[in-house]
């Protein structure tokens with residue numbers, strides 16, 4: 001009990017003192033996960049919209065596939081990207097393994113299906129409501145998909161935040177493709193795992209507190225944004 | 235008057251259900267109102283004619299291609315301003331920038347909503363949204379306008395306002411094809427009545443003659459029922 005409260009006090013002082021090492025780790029986490037989320041949205045949202053309004057062979061199979069890929073185990077994605085980026089792998093010549101770029105790639109792959117599947121759900125619901133009106137006005141399907149993406153921007157921000165929440169909180173992919181190298185690829189989750197196993201609780205606790213606060217704050221922002229948008233835009 | 239639209243043997247079958255059966259019609263009147271009980275197939279017929287549904291049999295023939303627009307029972311508004319909702323339709327119609335703004339402003343003026351242009355469209359009242367939908371249609375300068383019970387959920391004042399706007403469309407030369415449940419409205423607006431029941435056209439007659447005495451017994455019963 002004493003040890004824990006002592007650790008908590010140390011953790012609090014680390015946070016309060018803006019410890020350089022601590023904030024370096026937080027900054028890298030944010031950089032990697034935000035970049036991955038942006039990439040996942042740019043790729044995943046158009047895919048999701050097209051799955052909702054498009055008409056093509058294999059659409060249903062793809063929908064099931066993307067829904068299933070929402071639950072991809074991070075370690076499996078990490079392993080896959082590791083194999084692609086390792087020296088002997090097809091992308092080995094770029095020398096990306098154990099760099100933040102590799103972590104961004106791996107988290108993008110992890111998060112894109114989540115964003116695509118959530119986007120498809122949002123756009124499919126809107127499509128039910130708008131379909132006849134948009135066709136009456138002469139919108140092609142790609143045009144309708146683009147219109148619905150814009151129209152659903154507030155609901156879709158939730159999809160983006162869900163993706164970010166997943167990225168910032170996962171350990172598996174960043175551990176495998178980043179290698180948890182001190183000062184280079186060490187992020188919040190991998191640091192927590194490592195420091196805890198070493199028995200160095202203050203740093204782990206400080207990061208844990210920051211991570212939990214971030215996740216809660218993100219959800220609060222998403223909730224407030226949706227409420228505001230519903231009142232403002234209906 | 236020569237017809238602007240010819241339907242011949244139009245069928246729509248969904249599984250076991252025949253929703254529209256063997257509809258053969260020539261439309262020529264300026265304002266045609268489609269009457270009939272719930273589930274008669276009125277909305278479905280409009281959708282077939284407008285091209286939102288594909289018939290399982292028969293043909294829809296436009297002797298001359300006409301610009302069409304449709305106003306739905308529940309207006310569908312995008313999450314943007316009233317003005318941009320009107321602009322959106324014009325963009326899809328390929329109207330040039332500049333001309334779009336001019337036409338949208340004129341259309342909102344026409345439906346009496348010029349002062350609401352900057353408001354988010356989806357938080358307007360039902361009657362206001364219906365007028366935005368009419369403005370969106372007006373701006374497209376349609377040669378034929380389809381209206382599916384456009385006043386179904388409106389209060390008397392909004393109802394009058396929407397009927398006035400529909401009258402202005404007709405006065406501007408737009409052909410009107412509209413469904414309604416409201417016999418008073420049909421009397422006020424129609425040049426011609428089409429009565430349908432169970433997917434079939436039972437009567438097509440000039441409005442004055444129809445309201446004096448429908449030839450079809452079920453149409454006569456429908457009118458008596460509504461007047462009670």
Ligand SMILES: Nc1ncnc2c1ncn2[C@@H]1O[C@H](COP(=O)(O)OP(=O)(O)OP(=O)(O)O)[C@@H](O)[C@H]1O
Nearest residue numbers: 248251253270271272273274275276277278279415
């Ligand atoms: N996609 C569909 N699949 C199966 N049945 C349908 C479909 N669309 C409509 N129907 C049925 O076809 C019939 C006609 O529907 P429609 O909406 O055209 O009637 P309506 O005359 O417009 O009725 P209301 O006055 O209630 O608006 C109804 O019995 C309806 O249940």
Ligand SMILES: [Mg+2]
Nearest residue numbers: 276277278382
């Ligand atoms: Mg109907």
